[in-house]
Amino acid sequence: MSARKIAQWHDAGLIDAATRDRLLAHESAHARPLVLWAVWGIGALAIGLGFVSVVAANWEEIPGLVRLGVHLALTGGLLAALFLREDRLTERSPWATEALVFAIAALGLTFFGHLGQVYQTSSPLWQPLALWLALFAPLLLLTGRGWPTALAVLGGAVWCVWEYADAAGQFGAGRDTAWRVWLAFVMALPLAFAPLAAWMRARSLRAQFWLRLEQLAFAYAVAGGSLACTFASLGGFSEARPVGEFVAMLTSGAVAAAAGGGVALARPGVSGRMAGAIIAGAGAVLPAAFILDSQTLLAAQLFFMLWAGIAAAALAAAWRGVFQLAVAVIALRLIILSFELAGDLLTSGFGLILAGVMILGVAWLAVRVSKRFAPRDGEDAA
Amino acid sequence: MNRAARLAVTALPLLGLGALWAQSDRTYHTGTEWEVPIEGYDPRDYLRGHYVEFAYDWPGVFYDGIVPEALCLTGKAPRLERAEWLKEGQSCAHPVRADLSGVYGSNALMRGRLYIGQERAEALQQQLQNRAHRGIVTIRQRDDGSFTPISIRFRPLTPAERAERDAPPNQPLDPFDPLAPPAVMEQAP
Numbered sequence: 001m002s003a004r005k006i007a008q009w010h011d012a013g014l015i016d017a018a019t020r021d022r023l024l025a026h027e028s029a030h031a032r033p034l035v036l037w038a039v040w041g042i043g044a045l046a047i048g049l050g051f052v053s054v055v056a057a058n059w060e061e062i063p064g065l066v067r068l069g070v071h072l073a074l075t076g077g078l079l080a081a082l083f084l085r086e087d088r089l090t091e092r093s094p095w096a097t098e099a100l101v102f103a104i105a106a107l108g109l110t111f112f113g114h115l116g117q118v119y120q121t122s123s124p125l126w127q128p129l130a131l132w133l134a135l136f137a138p139l140l141l142l143t144g145r146g147w148p149t150a151l152a153v154l155g156g157a158v159w160c161v162w163e164y165a166d167a168a169g170q171f172g173a174g175r176d177t178a179w180r181v182w183l184a185f186v187m188a189l190p191l192a193f194a195p196l197a198a199w200m201r202a203r204s205l206r207a208q209f210w211l212r213l214e215q216l217a218f219a220y221a222v223a224g225g226s227l228a229c230t231f232a233s234l235g236g237f238s239e240a241r242p243v244g245e246f247v248a249m250l251t252s253g254a255v256a257a258a259a260g261g262g263v264a265l266a267r268p269g270v271s272g273r274m275a276g277a278i279i280a281g282a283g284a285v286l287p288a289a290f291i292l293d294s295q296t297l298l299a300a301q302l303f304f305m306l307w308a309g310i311a312a313a314a315l316a317a318a319w320r321g322v323f324q325l326a327v328a329v330i331a332l333r334l335i336i337l338s339f340e341l342a343g344d345l346l347t348s349g350f351g352l353i354l355a356g357v358m359i360l361g362v363a364w365l366a367v368r369v370s371k372r373f374a375p376r377d378g379e380d381a382a
Numbered sequence: 383m384n385r386a387a388r389l390a391v392t393a394l395p396l397l398g399l400g401a402l403w404a405q406s407d408r409t410y411h412t413g414t415e416w417e418v419p420i421e422g423y424d425p426r427d428y429l430r431g432h433y434v435e436f437a438y439d440w441p442g443v444f445y446d447g448i449v450p451e452a453l454c455l456t457g458k459a460p461r462l463e464r465a466e467w468l469k470e471g472q473s474c475a476h477p478v479r480a481d482l483s484g485v486y487g488s489n490a491l492m493r494g495r496l497y498i499g500q501e502r503a504e505a506l507q508q509q510l511q512n513r514a515h516r517g518i519v520t521i522r523q524r525d526d527g528s529f530t531p532i533s534i535r536f537r538p539l540t541p542a543e544r545a546e547r548d549a550p551p552n553q554p555l556d557p558f559d560p561l562a563p564p565a566v567m568e569q570a571p
Binding site: 121138 | 391396398399410433532
């Protein structure tokens with residue numbers, strides 16, 4: 001489309017032939033075939049989901065050994081293709097490699113379910129997930145090139161630790177401090193991918209993959225901090241307020257602080273320092289949220305502090321999108337807070353008008369702030 | 383990228399899955415088969431597909447709030463005659479023990495599941511609700527107390543079982559039950 005526009009500009013006498021050729025050369029060198037990428041992505045996702053449902057249907061007409069054999073042979077074939085053809089494939093389209101690696105990982109995950117069907121083994125979900133991570137994370141980390149594989153690694157890790165915590169909560173005998181601390185430590189562990197990704201980013205040809213992985217770990221930290229604030233606003237922590245729960249929150253916070261420090265060390269420069277500070281800050285929010293449990297206003301203020309910190313870091317490191325997101329989140333939380341504090345606002349006509357005016361005001365202010373102050377995008381986002 | 387490292391990460395998933403397969407196959411095929419009566423049902427798991435869930439009805443074992451963590455099976459396999467609570471340190475030729483790290487935790491001797499195909503799952507679900515039949519699960523029990531359900535079948539109820547099924551619920555056990563009809567009927571003059 002841009003080529004047609006450029007030709008039109010030339011015909012209208014706006015640009016000369018030399019400029020036209022330079023523009024065309026630039027456009028073709030920086031082409032981003034988004035549609036093609038989207039097709040690759042959708043294709044890989046559909047194949048992955050297809051594997052899951054084919055396995056889930058559990059055809060009994062085909063003997064288990066044959067099904068498992070075909071499944072493993074398919075995985076092996078794709079692995080061989082990846083090993084032998086990775087460079088050539090990547091040269092043609094990095095997204096083809098990405099789709100291949102993602103499909104292999106999906107095949108591997110469904111193999112566990114398939115084994116369970118054929119041999120009637122049923123174990124809590126975290127066990128096959130943990131084994132899958134052990135077997136496939138090295139492959140994903142060494143060959144991943146974009147967000148689908150980064151999401152597979154971090155999403156798999158987060159899913160695994162939450163499933164573990166869930167299973168431990170159901171059947172765990174002890175609910176003492178040591179147990180809570182251990183769970184809190186495990187649940188914060190996926191954050192360890194942040195310093196690893198930050199360290200690898202400057203040292204790898206696949207900078208895009210490590211960038212996405214760090215972003216996802218960053219998002220996990222921020223989501224955890226925000227969730228803790230919301231939890232405190234609703235008074236969700238134990239009413240008995242056991243010391244163990246506070247120590248557990250401190251433990252998660254300490255892991256986040258270590259991960260944040262690691263990011264700052266691994267990636268010198270403003271961007272790395274800011275990303276590290278936010279991860280550590282999100283960790284510090286956890287014990288603070290425990291202390292402010294059931295205090296709606298103070299817990300909301302903690303939430304604002306976290307996101308104001310993110311906005312400030314985004315300003316310093318020139319992450320335009322993150323800044324705008326932070327402003328939007330703060331505005332949304334302000335609106336929700338007003339209803340939390342004055343629940344009867346919606347019951348009278350006057351209250352309704354007041355609420356509407358306030359929502360418009362907050363939204364207007366947020367749009368103004370995010371337009372006026374948002375930094376130009378730096379060379380790398382968080 | 384280092385070629386050896388690439389080869390290692392490519393081979394690792396294949397070797398790991400293969401080893402897991404071999405081990406699962408070996409475990410599945412060892413053990414003594416026993417037929418255990420069951421009741422109840424419940425379907426589906428999102429990663430592994432369809433299964434029926436059932437409650438074991440071990441002959442001779444009555445749950446009274448406390449669930450046994452180990453049982454001793456007696457009989458001539460696969461005919462299960464009796465199951466008894468197995469105490470710590472007691473010797474037993476055919477023990478079954480709850481896998482505390484499994485999906486059912488300490489309830490593993492009460493509940494179990496069997497993965498089956500989508501179509502058969504629906505048919506079985508209806509059969510499990512049919513009160514004229516008795517569900518029987520064959521389990522493979524190993525010397526260490528671990529066991530795996532391997533198949534499910536149905537048989538018609540025996541006369542004794544039918545009588546038990548048709549008995550009114552909460553039948554009074556006390557001979558001096560005040561609600562029971564009087565033992566001696568007064569004849570009108």
